[in-house]
Amino acid sequence: MDGELFPRDRTEVAPGAVLLPDWLDEQRQRELVAACREWARPPAGMRTVRTPGGGVMSAKVVGLGWQWRPYYFSKTADDGSPVKPFPPELGELARRATEDVFGRVPDDGLEYDMALLNFYDAKAHMGMHQDKDELSKAPVISLSLGDTCVFRFGNTESRSRPYTDLELHSGDLFVFGGPSRLAFHGVPRILPGTAPAWLGLTGRLNLTLRATGLTPPTGSGARGPGRPLRADSPTEESQ
Ligand SMILES: O=C(O)CCC(=O)C(=O)O
Numbered sequence: 454m455d456g457e458l459f460p461r462d463r464t465e466v467a468p469g470a471v472l473l474p475d476w477l478d479e480q481r482q483r484e485l486v487a488a489c490r491e492w493a494r495p496p497a498g499m500r501t502v503r504t505p506g507g508g509v510m511s512a513k514v515v516g517l518g519w520q521w522r523p524y525y526f527s528k529t530a531d532d533g534s535p536v537k538p539f540p541p542e543l544g545e546l547a548r549r550a551t552e553d554v555f556g557r558v559p560d561d562g563l564e565y566d567m568a569l570l571n572f573y574d575a576k577a578h579m580g581m582h583q584d585k586d587e588l589s590k591a592p593v594i595s596l597s598l599g600d601t602c603v604f605r606f607g608n609t610e611s612r613s614r615p616y617t618d619l620e621l622h623s624g625d626l627f628v629f630g631g632p633s634r635l636a637f638h639g640v641p642r643i644l645p646g647t648a649p650a651w652l653g654l655t656g657r658l659n660l661t662l663r664a665t666g667l668t669p670p671t672g673s674g675a676r677g678p679g680r681p682l683r684a685d686s687p688t689e690e691s692q
């Protein structure tokens with residue numbers, strides 16, 4: 454939202470789960486939105502995810518570095534094109550984010566090699582899930598652009614309470630690692646029309662940066678480590 458009366462504070466929602474409001478300045482947000490528009494273009498552009506159970510995710514997604522497809526990670530997008538590469542500047546952004554949040558870059562599994570871009574229109578949402586398909590336990594870095602959303606951050610045991618609802622605004626950084634790395638979380642709703650006017654975006658973009666821990670395949674379309682994704686992964690549930 455433009456021009457808040459009081460700056461919002463850094464909030465530790467749970468151990469290892471931290472919100473840094475307004476982490477991205479206006480210029481960086483503009484640049485990221487422009488980049489997201491390019492990443493969303495075909496080939497290997499934004500897609501609708503259909504799950505084997507017949508569900509359809511309401512958020513549209515693009516993968517950079519890796520694309521998830523039912524039961525494996527792939528270097529090949531749904532249209533047969535190579536997945537777009539993971540831009541080194543996003544790796545740099547991930548490093549800066551972990552430093553700003555934790556005061557240091559954790560030493561384990563820091564090869565950030567994947568970005569998952571979600572686009573939410575006014576009606577889109579995302580059910581409670583764990584991000585547990587990555588082999589690395591490096592923190593997940595989440596950046597929000599455009600409309601504010603209600604983000605629900607829960608516990609590691611189940612989708613239900615206790616959880617905390619917070620708003621993620623354009624420019625906010627949310628990082629979850631350590632004891633919160635496998636906490637259930639979701640996006641119950643978008644608050645339409647709340648994007649800053651200067652950004653020129655209708656809807657919400659969320660960019661999560663992740664270290665998959667996957668060995669790069671030697672050829673396109675190669676399977677990941679052969680580990681099936683679980684039924685409660687974000688892309689697996691009916692949205
Ligand atoms: O949109 C968000 O803030 C969360 C996205 C998310 O949880 C995911 O992509 O796994």
Ligand SMILES: [Fe+2]
Nearest residue numbers: 583584638687
């Ligand atoms: Fe997630």
